[in-house]
Amino acid sequence: MPNGTIAGELSFPNPTLRNATILWALSGDANANSEVSVRFREQGASAWRRGMDLRRAPANSIGGFAWTDRHSGSLFNLAPATRYEVELLLVDPDGGCALREASFATRPVPAPMPAAPVKAVTPATFSAVLASAQPGDIVEFTAGSYPAFSMSRDGEASKPIVLRAQAGESVVVGGDLVVSNRKYIHVSGFTVNGRIRLNSSQAMSITNNRVNTTGNGIDSALRSEDNYIADNVVIGQTVWAESSLGFQGNNNGEGILVSGPGHVVEHNRVSGFRDCLSTLEPNSGGVDLYSLDFINNDVSNCPDDGVEADYCWHNCRVIGNRFTNVFMMASSQPGYGGPTYFIRNVGYNVVGSAFKLHNGTIGDVLLHNTIVKNGHAFNVNTEVPYARQFTRNNVFIGGPGNTFGVYNSGDGRVIWLPHAHPSGDYDYDGFGSTTGTFTGRLGTATFTSLAELRSRTSEKNAVHVSLAIFADTIAYPSAPFPELNPVDLRLTGVSAAIDAGASIANINDGFTGAGPDLGAHEFGTPLPVYGPR
Numbered sequence: 001m002p003n004g005t006i007a008g009e010l011s012f013p014n015p016t017l018r019n020a021t022i023l024w025a026l027s028g029d030a031n032a033n034s035e036v037s038v039r040f041r042e043q044g045a046s047a048w049r050r051g052m053d054l055r056r057a058p059a060n061s062i063g064g065f066a067w068t069d070r071h072s073g074s075l076f077n078l079a080p081a082t083r084y085e086v087e088l089l090l091v092d093p094d095g096g097c098a099l100r101e102a103s104f105a106t107r108p109v110p111a112p113m114p115a116a117p118v119k120a121v122t123p124a125t126f127s128a129v130l131a132s133a134q135p136g137d138i139v140e141f142t143a144g145s146y147p148a149f150s151m152s153r154d155g156e157a158s159k160p161i162v163l164r165a166q167a168g169e170s171v172v173v174g175g176d177l178v179v180s181n182r183k184y185i186h187v188s189g190f191t192v193n194g195r196i197r198l199n200s201s202q203a204m205s206i207t208n209n210r211v212n213t214t215g216n217g218i219d220s221a222l223r224s225e226d227n228y229i230a231d232n233v234v235i236g237q238t239v240w241a242e243s244s245l246g247f248q249g250n251n252n253g254e255g256i257l258v259s260g261p262g263h264v265v266e267h268n269r270v271s272g273f274r275d276c277l278s279t280l281e282p283n284s285g286g287v288d289l290y291s292l293d294f295i296n297n298d299v300s301n302c303p304d305d306g307v308e309a310d311y312c313w314h315n316c317r318v319i320g321n322r323f324t325n326v327f328m329m330a331s332s333q334p335g336y337g338g339p340t341y342f343i344r345n346v347g348y349n350v351v352g353s354a355f356k357l358h359n360g361t362i363g364d365v366l367l368h369n370t371i372v373k374n375g376h377a378f379n380v381n382t383e384v385p386y387a388r389q390f391t392r393n394n395v396f397i398g399g400p401g402n403t404f405g406v407y408n409s410g411d412g413r414v415i416w417l418p419h420a421h422p423s424g425d426y427d428y429d430g431f432g433s434t435t436g437t438f439t440g441r442l443g444t445a446t447f448t449s450l451a452e453l454r455s456r457t458s459e460k461n462a463v464h465v466s467l468a469i470f471a472d473t474i475a476y477p478s479a480p481f482p483e484l485n486p487v488d489l490r491l492t493g494v495s496a497a498i499d500a501g502a503s504i505a506n507i508n509d510g511f512t513g514a515g516p517d518l519g520a521h522e523f524g525t526p527l528p529v530y531g532p533r
Contacts, residue, residue, distance in 0.1 A: 004095035005029040010088070012104035014226060014262030014291035017080040020104055021291040021315040022054060024071045024088065032058045034092035036071045043083040043103060050505035051075050054088070055363060055390070057314070057337035062360050065282070065311075067337050072314045074341065076506050081108035110186060110205035110228050112138055112162045120166070123147075135159035141171045141190070148175025148194060155184030157203065165189030179204060180222075198224060207231050208532070217273065219257040221280060223287050226262035231532040236272035240325045240483040242404045244303035245351065247274070249405070251303045254278040259286045266295040269531035276302040276326075282311055292316045298531030300324040301483055305331040305356065306347070312340045314363075320520070322530040323347040324486045327407075329371070331356040338363015338388065343507065344520040347371045349477040349484045351409055353379050354396065357386040366391040367507055370489045370519035372467070374477050375401025375409025376440075377431055379416035387421035392428045393501035393508070395465055395519040399434030399476045415440035415453070426458050428502040430465035430518045434476045438464060461502070463518070469495035486530075490521045498523055 008025030015021070024036060038051030054073035061067070071090070078084065083105040090098040113136040121129045123144045130151060133139055136159035143166065155161040163186065165171035176194040179185050183202035191210045198204050199222040210233045211217045217234035220227065238244060238251040245251075255270035259280035270276040276299045280286030290313040299306045299321055306326035309316045312335045319341065323329045329347040332340050333356055340363060347354050350373035357364060357380045366389065371377070377398030380386065401409035410416060414431035420443045431438070431453075439448050445456040450464045467474050471492045477484060491497055501508065501516035508516040517523050 002028045002094075003031045003033075003092075005034040005090060005092040006096055007090055007098035007100070010100050010102055012102070015104050015106050016262060016264050016291060016293050017107050017109060017228075018076070018078050019293055019317055020075045020078060020084070020106060022073050022075065022086070022088070023314065024054065024090070024100070026069050026071060028096060029069065029092060029094075031094070032056050033094070034071070034090055034096070036088055036090045038073070038075070038086065038088055040075055040084050040086045042079070043085050048087070052504055052506045055339040055365065057339075057363055060337060060362060062334050062336060062362070065336055067313070070337070073339055074315050074317060076319075078106050080106050082106050107226065110160065112186065113159045116162065133161050135161060135184070138162040138164065140164055140166050142166050143169035143171060145172045145174055148173060148177065150178040150180070151182055151185055154182055157184060160184040160186050160205070162186040162188070195219060198227060200224060202226060204228065209233075211235065213253065215253045216257055217253065217255045217270070219254060220259050221257065222285055223260040224258070224263070225260045227258070227264070229256055229263065229265045230267050232268045233532060234268060234270045238272045238274060238301065238303060240301040240303060240481065242481050245327050245405050245407055247304050249303050258292065259289070261288045261291045264293045264295070265297065266293065267297065267529065267531060267533050269298045271300045273302060275305040275308040276300075277306065278308040279310055279312065279316070286311055288313065289316065290314050294318045294321060296320045296528055296530055298322050298486075299326070300486070302326045304328065307331065309340055310334070312336065314338060315341070317341045317343070318345060319343045320528055321345045322486060323350070325349045325480070325483045327352045328356040329354045331358075332361045332364050333358035334361035335363050339365045341365045341367070342369060344368045346489050346520045347373065348487050348489065349480050350374070351404060351480050352407060353381060355380065357389065358382045358384065360384045360386065362387045364389045366394055367504065368393045368501070368518075368520055370395045370521070372397045372474060372477065372489065373409075374399070374480050375412060376416045377412075377414045377433055379410055379413070380419070383419055385419045385421045387423045389420070389424040389426070391426045392504060393516060393518050395430045395469070395497060397432045397434070397465060397467060400478065404480065411435070412437065413440040414438055415442050417442050424458070428461045428500070428518075429459060430463045430469075430497050430500065432465040432467075434467065461500075463496045463500050465496050465518070468492070469497045488527060489519065490527060491517055491519060491523045493523055
């Protein structure tokens with residue numbers, strides 16, 4: 001295979017409301033040294049903005065799933081319902097440079113049809129009205145208790161059928177609310193004592209509901225596309241306890257489960273499940289796991305994974321979530337070449353690993369996360385190498401660990417990544433341990449001080465941090481059980497984390513001071529809204 005690059009098809013599959021995937025196929029580039037820079041602007045604007053460079057994903061395979069050579073990445077923090085112009089420049093020192101211009105449009109926030117007819121229903125009349133509902137109708141459920149039901153009608157792109165609870169009234173569904181095999185249906189304002197099921201669905205909007213369940217909460221167990229799941233409260237029955245930890249623990253259910261591309265899962269409060277947010281595994285029917293957004297969710301009491309972003313094909317984006325009381329905060333086991341993004345998440349009282357990079361995952365991108373956990377600060381407990389990770393501007397703080405059930409959280413080393421592949425790029429991160437030591441291993445390199453970490457590994461700009469970097473007094477989670485309350489992990493104005501980060505286009509634009517601050521929160525910014533708005 002030649003070292004020069006031949007540029008292939010450029011696409012923007014399944015743009016979401018505020019982010020967009022870029023996928024640029026290529027051939028050649030056997031030495032994988034081509035690079036792609038990105039700039040973008042709203043259509044009609046004069047000024048361009050820089051995007052984060054695309055990530056190079058060489059052709060490979062994991063567990064029988066294969067992918068071809070590509071450059072891929074995301075544009076972040078876009079406006080909904082807006083068309084953007086994009087310019088991409090591919091440069092390969094071995095030849096084959098290319099310039100491409102293209103455009104795409106983000107999706108709008110789902111809304112009813114203007115001047116839509118409103119049809120009020122009661123427990124006695126709702127079945128007949130649903131059976132005859134027309135595109136554009138708003139079916140408004142008045143106060144009362146309703147039996148489990150399934151929807152048999154479809155809306156249209158500009159005329160969704162809206163099922164909503166009457167404002168300020170209690171509308172309770174005693175069982176599953178099923179909108180499977182449907183498209184353009186909105187479900188809002190219900191209390192569902194069961195599941196909301198949306199298998200094989202398209203462009204659904206599931207908002208402002210409360211789901212109380214003994215199994216899964218909101219789930220799509222068959223391929224669906226472009227669903228919007230936001231501002232819901234989803235409560236399971238799994239208890240945060242030592243006996244609940246791990247995939248074989250005393251736990252049950254997926255809080256919000258998706259399969260297929262283009263879904264937006266944002267501002268939900270999810271608690272009490274084996275995995276609180278999850279993609280569907282291939283052996284259960286999970287396919288086309290790309291262009292997925294998990295944003296600003298408030299997640300707690302998840303004794304396996306806070307978010308299980310496993311088997312992501314590319315451009316799964318886990319951004320700005322708060323995780324409290326989790327075994328593994330974020331799972332990528334594996335990612336199929338990447339990028340799988342984990343950006344500005346906070347994790348407190350993490351027992352196992354903040355990032356479960358197992359099963360040979362490739363291409364994970366960890367930016368601006370803040371982690372305070374029991375045991376090792378940044379650890380991956382697997383003997384299978386993980387490759388092409390990219391980390392910048394994270395904070396990892398650990399301390400003395402213990403054995404919980406059959407799992408040991410580690411003895412407080414700041415890094416324990418003995419099977420990190422040399423292709424990983426780790427730098428500009430902050431590490432600390434309440435043990436008072438600074439030891440660890442990154443790949444084959446061991447260290448016993450910050451100076452040795454800097455001199456022996458790619459972490460040339462790492463800094464030593466402690467719990468004192470936070471404005472609030474943060475207790476080390478030495479006793480993870482019973483559950484702990486969420487904490488505010490914003491920084492104090494004077495610490496090693498201030499101005500210590502690397503500038504990354506479209507990720508930390510607008511930072512104050514000499515450089516971006518480490519961790520999830522730039523100093524002086526308000527706390528994000530986690531969970532329902």
